[in-house]
Every structure is written in structure tokens, then in C-alpha cells.
Amino acid sequence: MSKSALEIAKAARAAFEASQLLTSEQRTNALLAVRDELERQKDAVLEANRRDMSAAEELVAAGKLSASLVKRLDLSSTEKWNSMLQGVSDVAKLADPTNKVTYATKLDDGLELYRVTCPIGVLLIIFEARPEVVVNIASLAIKSGNAAILKGGKESTESAKVLANCIRTALASSSVPEDYIQVVQTREEISELLEQDKYIDLVIPRGSNALVSHIQHSTRIPVMGHADGLCTVYLDASADSAKACRVAVDSKTNYPAACNSAEILVVHKDILESVWPRVADALVKAGVELRCDEPSLTSIKPSQDSDLIKPSISTDYDTEFLNLTMAVKAVASFDEAVAFINTHSSHHTDAIVTESQELARRFCRSVDSAGTFVNASTRFADGLRYGFGTEVGISTGRTHARGPVGLEGLVIYKYVLMSGGQDGHVVGEFGTGGRAYQHSPLAPSLPY
Amino acid sequence: MSKSALEIAKAARAAFEASQLLTSEQRTNALLAVRDELERQKDAVLEANRRDMSAAEELVAAGKLSASLVKRLDLSSTEKWNSMLQGVSDVAKLADPTNKVTYATKLDDGLELYRVTCPIGVLLIIFEARPEVVVNIASLAIKSGNAAILKGGKESTESAKVLANCIRTALASSSVPEDYIQVVQTREEISELLEQDKYIDLVIPRGSNALVSHIQHSTRIPVMGHADGLCTVYLDASADSAKACRVAVDSKTNYPAACNSAEILVVHKDILESVWPRVADALVKAGVELRCDEPSLTSIKPSQDSDLIKPSISTDYDTEFLNLTMAVKAVASFDEAVAFINTHSSHHTDAIVTESQELARRFCRSVDSAGTFVNASTRFADGLRYGFGTEVGISTGRTHARGPVGLEGLVIYKYVLMSGGQDGHVVGEFGTGGRAYQHSPLAPSLPY
Structure with a gap:
């Protein structure tokens, strides 16, 4: 049973290669089989989950684990269980992201080139406490035609093992190879898997910044x-007061622990005496601690006498608080605001509140982030809200995928060149004195 | 003048950020200014180039450098000079890859989401001898809105310096910031630049496998x-003999030093006595050394008595020869061919010669490479031949871009969310008991 990391990586690659001729329907059927098997094995899953929970509760009692983690572990509520199963059905219903023709051109009579989307290959997904992520990620992998190796947090070991067994049992009865989904348990295995760049194509860490950053290194x-999710809201000189309050409060307080919550509020100096005090009042009423630079502090201190208003220190503008704390910075101009955001934000999502269409456009072009929003909360930065049907994760990278990533983030493409000519096609007959490339667009029909 | 690697990286990032509001026309005009300045400075460039040439010729005389490198250095032929300038004009004429809307959806009344292509940011491009690559790559960077740091081979130092000065002089008179294009000279600078992941977004090494592999590590x-460019040609049992000869010979001999040349020929056992001897004859006549496994050797040895036919050793099937050598492998079935190719090819480009449409389709789906070709030479795998107008490089990666990469490979996208509502938009009003997301498609018009 206990394979080495290399064997696991090779088995994943072999499963991926063996799956190339599967149809969309076969992969969807495999997902439905997974759902059925989970329903069938509900008792076994919940029993394993209870073992994880007891172990975790002991650690909590000993002060070695936070109580919130136990809550994230728990699969026993009917709502959580059903939503896990519903997730499988939802992914099954999504459009297949593979086999889309994104470029088609005729190079010569009888010589046709097609660019076709296809899976990336083997994914390594590393996540923390919540065991249902096994099912969620396995569904996305199967749907998109990628093999996956999963590693959950050690607190969810028992649950993850049984969930993975359900998935593999279901796959064994389907057309998708069983080794499409493998689960590993230990940190040592992860270190070794991170070396297998010959067999593994993409690593997706889902969890704390510390985890992601560690993996990236x-x-x-x-x-x-x-x-990092260091998002900002900028209140422009032209900001509408009511919109400013609503957007700032929602961006900060709707779910402070999320990566798309705002950590910094940038305020134009012209509204320090008008809009800003009202926004500060609304934030304080919502329980937000404001860490203000000197100008933004001075303009609210006389009217506001809350313990929640404090002077800022410079590191506040580079801190992902993930709680009800917000750093406030006054700027002398729109351009200073943009420069400040480009320096301090993590290029995740930044919003402007403005009544100027011209400045809205300039902001969206000039701020170099995955999301640039106008009069809307940073909290909208999310795959489901964007309409992708699911979210693989949120990327602050600048290649492949940026921002909230749906199933499209799990595919790449290949080029298929088909010669239907009498003699086959060779390059030596093209060029100076020979044939010319036609490059005339073709209907994007699937060549296979 | 001598900036540290960190200062160079920061200057590139600042130039990139300062360029966000430039129009397509302004970037095109900058390119035309570059071309003009190069024409104006032709004498200075050629003089610098002569200094590089003399230094290189001395090294050749001392046996420390290959003569072919000197040829690659030389900019003085009218053809090479003109083609360098023409390259700038050609890139200027290409369609702007930025500001294309690739997804647009209405989330709510007055709340519109757009995904818009945009430059990646700062590119670090490392190349070897040919100095005109400075001009070529700078053109692609300016066209696509990316800032670039360039490092050429030390043999082209003088030429690269003067070319870069021309480009920067031209930029200084344009709307594009001068620091958009910077050239560094030493290996130490490169090592330090490779650490600047905060400021540099993508590294593009253009040159030998050793260079690329070193950078990747x-x-x-x-x-x-x-x-690696380890391409294969597979002659199926159903292969047409004439097509097999043409495709094999062109794939191997059209330009053996190129990464898209074939290194391995896979032959179905059923044609070892029929098609294969003719293909072997054609390859030998073209000067190709064949390293054959036992079955493929046995079937041609009686009729062919050439010194060019030899038994293979196992490492021949993992070697990028880059010359007129080809490893030959007989397989018992189509499936064995696919498995062999997936194991030994570098996933660059692989071709099948077959008269079976069904096997052609299966090959293209099952072979997990950037290019899968039917009855066509592997040498077609090239950005210009594919119709991209230019080639940034060829990628064997499986994320972001795969295969020949045109200007599209130098862009990513951002999400722009615009609220035109009376009150701005907040997430807290959506969900259970609140508003539902509409997700109705919008016309893909540019939001800024």
C-alpha cells in the first residue's frame, strides 16, 4: 500500500495519460458515481470524521489547537454533508472546459491547424483543515481531465482517507482510472512530491498565506x-458619501478573514473633513479599529472619541490583518493614491469610490491588480460571484491565471496539425521560391 | 550609471506602472521611433559590432570560440540589417494583444464585470550570441506593454550596448518611459535579477538547452x-510510403539544429519489411545516420550496406542530437507507439504518418505534447508558420502558454468591476434572503 512519492507521481501521470480518450460524458458519469458512493458510505465517512474530531478536541483541551479548527473539521451537520454532495453534482453539470477550439487556421490546401484546450496533466493540491476539500478538488480534477494528488491537514487524516477511498472505489467502477485521485498523508511525502517536476505540472496550495508562501519557495x-490578500479601498475626492460608507464597511467587515477583504483605506485629502468622518463613523460603529496616519487622524479625532481610533505605524500599510482592523492613509492626489496602492497592495483586488467616470477608468487601468473595482466592494472578487460556477482558487500570479480561477484555470491547450493532402506536408516546400502560407481562418470545429 | 540589480528591477517596474495609460498608437509610434533611431545610428551600431567581431575572431583563432558563433554575431550584411529593421516595422503592424475583452457578465442591475487582457509586467529575457535579438525582443515588449530587462551573450556586449542605447534614445523622445528597455551585461547581474521575484514577473531564456535548464533551476x-526539443515521427502500420519518406526526411533534415527537428523515428512492426526500408533509404541518401533497435536494423541490413546504419543504444532514445542522427525504434502496436512517445518525447511536437483517420485522431488526443501532427513534418511547429506574425519562443511548459508563443503569450488579464448603481454595490446584500447574481452575458466592449 505505501508507495513512494516517486511511485505516486508516476502513477498519477500514467492515470492521466490513460485518460486521454475519455469523453466528457464518461468523466461526468464518474462524478455521479463518486456522489453515489459517498451517499452509500456516509456512515463510514462520519465515523472517521468523529475520530478526527475527538483527536482534535483533545488537542483543543490541551490548548494545542484552536477551537475554530474543530468547527472546520466537522462534516456531521446535514447542511455541510448535503452541500458537499451537491458540490459534486454542481461540478458535474458545469461545461467541460476541454476540447474547445480557440484558434483554427488553414496553412495550405489540405493543411489545417487547430488549437484545442486540454487538461494540464497532474495536479498536486495541498490544503488545510476542511476535509470536504478532498471531494471538492477531486471533482474539479475529474471534470477537467486532470489527475490529482491531494494532501490535507493532519487533523483531517481519517476523514480524508475514507473520502478518498470512496472516490477511488467509485472511479474503479467507472472509465476514469482509480489512480486519478490519490491522497498522501505526511509532510515528508509533500517535500518529495514537490521535487517531481517531471511528473507533476501544477501545485495548488489552498490555505493560509504561510502555507502558500512556503510552497512557492x-x-x-x-x-x-x-x-497575500492585501486589498485597498480608495475614497476619491469625488466620492459619494453614502457609497463610500457602504463600500468601505462591506469590504472590511463582510468577512474579515477572507483574502478579498480590504485592509487599507486610502482617502483623498479634499474629503478629510467631509466624507471621511462619516466613513470613519460607520466603520467604528461596525467595530473596526482604524489605524490612521496623521492627517486622517486629525480630521476625525475632535468628533470621534472612540478607543478604536489610533495612530498608525508604517508596517500597518503592509499587514494583512484578517480581522476588524484597517490602516488609513491620506493622499494629496489621485496619482499618489494609485502609486500608493501599486506599492502596498498585493495586487489582488482594489476598489475606488468615485463619481468621476474618467477617474474610474484611469484607476482601473493604472492600478496593476487582478481586480480593479469601481464603487463596489472588494468582496466581490470570488469565482462564484464572477459566474464561474466554481472556484479553484484565487491567483495573484501574473501568468496562466489571475484573480478568481474557475475550471478554465485547470486547462491549457495543444496544437493539432492535420494534413489531408495527397503527399503529406513538408516545410521544405514553403518559403522563398516555394509555397506561401495561407493563414486563412477556419471554422473552429474540433479536429478529433 | 551602474545600477544594482535591485535598482534595475525597480526601475523596470516603475516604467511598467507609468505606462498603464498609454494607447496602442503611442506604443506603435515608439516602435517607429526605434526603427528611425536605428537607421540614424547604423554606423555606430556596425562599429560596435565590428569590435565584438574582432574580439570574437581572436578567440576563434585561439581556439576558444566556434567560428559559427562569429557568423551569428555579424550584423553587417545588408540582408541581416534590413531584416532587423523590418522586424521592428512588422511587430509595429501586428494587432495589439492587450485590451481585448475575453469575458463580460452582468452580476446585477448596474454591476458589470469585464475580463480584459493586459501586459504581464516586467520581463527578464536572457539570450545568447545574436545581438539583433535585443531589437527583436524590445519590439515585442513595447508592442505588448511589458517592460523588459535584456541580457545577451558576452560576445555581443558592445553591439547590444549600442543597440540598447538607440532604443532608449528613441523611447526618451516617445511616450514610452526610457527604462522600459534596460540591458545588463554580466552574469552576476543575472543571478541577482533572478532573485527579484517581487519586481520581475516572467523570465524568457532564449538559447541552448543548457541555458534554459540552468535558468529554470x-x-x-x-x-x-x-x-528540450525531442520530437518524434511515428510511421503507423497504415502509413503511405511516399508520405512517410517525405515527412521523416523533412522532420530530420530541414534544419537539424532546430528544436522542432525529429530525433526519433518510431516504426510499426507491420511495415518493417515494406515502408521502413524505403524510408531508411531516403534518410540515408539525405545523409542521416540511423541508430536502429534490433528489429528495425534486421529488416534493412540485408539491402542497405551503409556506414550510416548502426545499432542503437538505450540512451539514443533520450538524446537531442541536433544533427543528422536519428534513433529508430520498432513497436508492436499503435498503443505501444503512443506510450513510447509519451515516455521519450519532450512533449514538444510529435507526428504520425497514417492513412487511418481514426488512428490520426487517437494519436492527436493520446500523445500528450504541445503539437500533435498528422502526415506533416514536425518542423511546422513555429510561430510564424502557425500564423502568429512573430514568435516569442516555444514553450514546453503546461501552464500559461504551450508550443510556439506569439504576442498573446506576453499578456495576462485583469478583472474590472463597474458599479453604475445609485448606491454602489456591496456583497452583504446578496445571498440567502437577498439579491441573486444574474450572470447574464454582456457584449464584450472595453470598459475603459
């Missing part, structure tokens, strides 16, 4: 994820 | 390139 395999 | 920044 430990492998040559491309990593898709975000190490 | 030396940085956390994403690398776009190909470390």
Missing part, C-alpha cells in the same frame, strides 16, 4: 495561489 | 521556454 513546479 | 520567477 519549495518547488520548481508552477504554483497557482495567492500568498 | 535558478529562480522562483515563472520561466517560459523549452529545455
Whole structure:
């Protein structure tokens, strides 16, 4: 049973290669089989989950684990269980992201080139506590035609093992190879897997910044994820007061622990005495601690006498608080705001509140982030809200995929060149004195 | 003048950020200014080039450098000079790859989401001898809106310096910041630049496999390139004899030093006595040394008595010969051929010769390479032949870009969310008991 990391990586690659001729329907059927098997094995899963929970509760009692982690571990509520199963059905229903023709051109009579989307290959997904992520990620991998190796947090070991067994049992009865989904348990295995760049094509860490950052530093395999979620809201001189309050409060307080929550509020100096005090009031009423630079502090201190208003220190503008704390910075101009954001934000999502269409456009072009928003909360930066049907993760990288990533982030493409000519096609007959390339567009029909 | 690697990286990032509001026309005009300045400075460039040439010729005389390198250095032929300038004009004329809307959806009344292509940021391009690559790559960077740091081979130092000065002089008179294009000279600078993942977004090594492989092992920044070009041609049982000869000979001999040349020929056992001897004859006549496994050797040895036919050793099937040598492998079945190719090819480009449409399709789906070709030479794998107008490089990676990469490989995208509502938009009003996301498609018009 206990394979080496190399064997696991090779088995994943072999499963991927063996799956190339599967149809979309076969992969969808495999997903439905997974759902059925999970339903069938509900008792076994919940029993394993209870073992994880007891072990975790002991650690909590000993002060070695936070109580919130136990809550994330728990699969026993009907709502959580059903939503896990519903997730499988939802992914099954999504459009297949593979076999889309994105470029088609005729190079010569009888010589046709097609660019066709296809899976990336083998994914290594590393996540933390929540065991249902096994099912979620396995569904996305099967749907998109990628093999996956999964590693969950050690607290969810028992649950993850049984969930993975359900998935593999279901796959064994389907057309998708069983080794499409493999689960590993230990950190040592992960270190060794991160070396297998010959067999593994993409690493997706889902979890804390510390985890993502550690992975990014430990492998040559491309990593898709975000190490920081340092989002800003900029209140322009032209900001509408009501919109400013709503957007700032929602961006900060709707779910402070999320990566798309705002950590910094940038305020134009012209509204320090008008809009800003109202926004500060709304934030304080929502329980937000404001860490203000001197101008933004001075303009609210006389009217506001809350313990929640404090002077900022310079590191506040580079801190992902993930709680009800917000750093406030006054700027002398729109351009200073943009420069400040480009320096301090993590290029995840930044919003402007403005009534100027011209400045809205300039902001969206000039701020170099995955999301640039106008009069809307940074919290909208999310795959489901964007309409992708699912979210693989959020990427602050600048290659492959950026921002919230749906199933499209799990595919790449290949070029298929078909000669239907009498003699086959050779390059030596083209060029000076020979044939010319036609490069005339073709209908994007699938060549296979 | 001598900036540290960190200062260079920061200057590139600042230039990139300062360029966000430039129009397509302004970038095109900058390119035309570059061309003009190069024409104006032709004498100075050629003089610098002569200094590089003399130094290189001395090294050749001392046996320390190959003569072919001197040829690659030389800019003085009218053809080479003109083609360098024409390259700038050609890139100027290409379609702007930025500001294309690739997804647009209405989330709510007055809340519109757009995905818009945009430059990646700062590119680090490392290349070897040919000095005109400075001009070529600078053109691609300016056209696509990316800042670039360039490092050429030390043999072309003088030429590269003067070419870079021309480009920067031209930029200084244009709307594009001068620091958009910077040239560094030493290996030490490169090592330090490869550490600057905060400021540099993509490394593109153009040159030998050794160079690419070294870079891939030396940085956390994403690398776009190909470390190997191990392409195969598979002659199926159904192969047409004439097509087999043409495709095999062109794939091997059209330009043996190129990464898209074939190194391995895979032959189905059923044609070892029929098609294969003719193909072997054609290859030998073209001067190709054949390294054959036992079955493929046995079937041609009686009729062919050439010194060019030899038994193979196992490493021949993992070697990028880059010359007129080809490893030959007989297989018992189509499936064995596919498995062999997936194991031994570098996933660059692989071709099948077959008269079976069904096997052609299966080959293209099952072979897990950037290019899968039917009855066509592997040498077609090239950005210009594919119709991209230019080639940034060829990628054997499986994320971001795969295969020949045109200007599209130098862009990513950002999400722009625009609220035109009365009150701005907040997430807290959506979800259970609140508003539902509409996700209705919008016309893909540019939001800024």
C-alpha cells in the first residue's frame, strides 16, 4: 500500500495519460458515481470524521489547537454533508472546459491547424483543515481531465482517507482510472512530491498565506495561489458619501478573514473633513479599529472619541490583518493614491469610490491588480460571484491565471496539425521560391 | 550609471506602472521611433559590432570560440540589417494583444464585470550570441506593454550596448518611459535579477538547452521556454510510403539544429519489411545516420550496406542530437507507439504518418505534447508558420502558454468591476434572503 512519492507521481501521470480518450460524458458519469458512493458510505465517512474530531478536541483541551479548527473539521451537520454532495453534482453539470477550439487556421490546401484546450496533466493540491476539500478538488480534477494528488491537514487524516477511498472505489467502477485521485498523508511525502517536476505540472496550495508562501519557495513546479490578500479601498475626492460608507464597511467587515477583504483605506485629502468622518463613523460603529496616519487622524479625532481610533505605524500599510482592523492613509492626489496602492497592495483586488467616470477608468487601468473595482466592494472578487460556477482558487500570479480561477484555470491547450493532402506536408516546400502560407481562418470545429 | 540589480528591477517596474495609460498608437509610434533611431545610428551600431567581431575572431583563432558563433554575431550584411529593421516595422503592424475583452457578465442591475487582457509586467529575457535579438525582443515588449530587462551573450556586449542605447534614445523622445528597455551585461547581474521575484514577473531564456535548464533551476520567477526539443515521427502500420519518406526526411533534415527537428523515428512492426526500408533509404541518401533497435536494423541490413546504419543504444532514445542522427525504434502496436512517445518525447511536437483517420485522431488526443501532427513534418511547429506574425519562443511548459508563443503569450488579464448603481454595490446584500447574481452575458466592449 505505501508507495513512494516517486511511485505516486508516476502513477498519477500514467492515470492521466490513460485518460486521454475519455469523453466528457464518461468523466461526468464518474462524478455521479463518486456522489453515489459517498451517499452509500456516509456512515463510514462520519465515523472517521468523529475520530478526527475527538483527536482534535483533545488537542483543543490541551490548548494545542484552536477551537475554530474543530468547527472546520466537522462534516456531521446535514447542511455541510448535503452541500458537499451537491458540490459534486454542481461540478458535474458545469461545461467541460476541454476540447474547445480557440484558434483554427488553414496553412495550405489540405493543411489545417487547430488549437484545442486540454487538461494540464497532474495536479498536486495541498490544503488545510476542511476535509470536504478532498471531494471538492477531486471533482474539479475529474471534470477537467486532470489527475490529482491531494494532501490535507493532519487533523483531517481519517476523514480524508475514507473520502478518498470512496472516490477511488467509485472511479474503479467507472472509465476514469482509480489512480486519478490519490491522497498522501505526511509532510515528508509533500517535500518529495514537490521535487517531481517531471511528473507533476501544477501545485495548488489552498490555505493560509504561510502555507502558500512556503510552497512557492519549495518547488520548481508552477504554483497557482495567492500568498497575500492585501486589498485597498480608495475614497476619491469625488466620492459619494453614502457609497463610500457602504463600500468601505462591506469590504472590511463582510468577512474579515477572507483574502478579498480590504485592509487599507486610502482617502483623498479634499474629503478629510467631509466624507471621511462619516466613513470613519460607520466603520467604528461596525467595530473596526482604524489605524490612521496623521492627517486622517486629525480630521476625525475632535468628533470621534472612540478607543478604536489610533495612530498608525508604517508596517500597518503592509499587514494583512484578517480581522476588524484597517490602516488609513491620506493622499494629496489621485496619482499618489494609485502609486500608493501599486506599492502596498498585493495586487489582488482594489476598489475606488468615485463619481468621476474618467477617474474610474484611469484607476482601473493604472492600478496593476487582478481586480480593479469601481464603487463596489472588494468582496466581490470570488469565482462564484464572477459566474464561474466554481472556484479553484484565487491567483495573484501574473501568468496562466489571475484573480478568481474557475475550471478554465485547470486547462491549457495543444496544437493539432492535420494534413489531408495527397503527399503529406513538408516545410521544405514553403518559403522563398516555394509555397506561401495561407493563414486563412477556419471554422473552429474540433479536429478529433 | 551602474545600477544594482535591485535598482534595475525597480526601475523596470516603475516604467511598467507609468505606462498603464498609454494607447496602442503611442506604443506603435515608439516602435517607429526605434526603427528611425536605428537607421540614424547604423554606423555606430556596425562599429560596435565590428569590435565584438574582432574580439570574437581572436578567440576563434585561439581556439576558444566556434567560428559559427562569429557568423551569428555579424550584423553587417545588408540582408541581416534590413531584416532587423523590418522586424521592428512588422511587430509595429501586428494587432495589439492587450485590451481585448475575453469575458463580460452582468452580476446585477448596474454591476458589470469585464475580463480584459493586459501586459504581464516586467520581463527578464536572457539570450545568447545574436545581438539583433535585443531589437527583436524590445519590439515585442513595447508592442505588448511589458517592460523588459535584456541580457545577451558576452560576445555581443558592445553591439547590444549600442543597440540598447538607440532604443532608449528613441523611447526618451516617445511616450514610452526610457527604462522600459534596460540591458545588463554580466552574469552576476543575472543571478541577482533572478532573485527579484517581487519586481520581475516572467523570465524568457532564449538559447541552448543548457541555458534554459540552468535558468529554470535558478529562480522562483515563472520561466517560459523549452529545455528540450525531442520530437518524434511515428510511421503507423497504415502509413503511405511516399508520405512517410517525405515527412521523416523533412522532420530530420530541414534544419537539424532546430528544436522542432525529429530525433526519433518510431516504426510499426507491420511495415518493417515494406515502408521502413524505403524510408531508411531516403534518410540515408539525405545523409542521416540511423541508430536502429534490433528489429528495425534486421529488416534493412540485408539491402542497405551503409556506414550510416548502426545499432542503437538505450540512451539514443533520450538524446537531442541536433544533427543528422536519428534513433529508430520498432513497436508492436499503435498503443505501444503512443506510450513510447509519451515516455521519450519532450512533449514538444510529435507526428504520425497514417492513412487511418481514426488512428490520426487517437494519436492527436493520446500523445500528450504541445503539437500533435498528422502526415506533416514536425518542423511546422513555429510561430510564424502557425500564423502568429512573430514568435516569442516555444514553450514546453503546461501552464500559461504551450508550443510556439506569439504576442498573446506576453499578456495576462485583469478583472474590472463597474458599479453604475445609485448606491454602489456591496456583497452583504446578496445571498440567502437577498439579491441573486444574474450572470447574464454582456457584449464584450472595453470598459475603459
